[in-house]
Amino acid sequence: MLNVNSYFDDNVKSIAFQGKTQATTVGVMDLGEFTFGTSQYEVMTIIDGELEVKLPGTTSWNTFTNGNQFEVEANSSFEVKVVRQTAYHCTYE
């Protein structure tokens, strides 16, 4: 059973699955700007695309593209500007 979730008026969609050791999703972000909240510690890896990301506690935007990774603590939020449609992989702890 594969659950699909939609966020931000269907501008972000993801499919949940069980990774080797962690709950995991793969998803796609459409063009736009989004603020994601976290309920768990997350590690996000860009599969294919380009994001500008402002991580919690920082004031600068950094670019993340294929293979780049960032982590976000639980109960936090991060801002994303999607430069081109972007596929991502995310694990949750």
Place this chain on the structure above:
Amino acid sequence: MLNVNSYFDDNVKSIAFQGKTQATTVGVMDLGEFTFGTSQYEVMTIIDGELEVKLPGTTSWNTFTNGNQFEVEANSSFEVKVVRQTAYHCTYE
């Protein structure tokens, strides 16, 4: 606008997007055995998971896991046994 497609009684789901140069999907395969047909040349990359794959014109099964890639010609088919739930990235030409 992000389109989600389902195949094999919802045991495979994918999200389509525009990659840098190619039509692309990311998806997840649930446990099972599936025969995929191709209408275009495809390059499939395993993001996270493990598949045994029998490619067209071969009689052997080979294992593909994170980061591994295979290609399949248009108008062909390949067989997959999903060892654990597997996220994949696929480009189409």
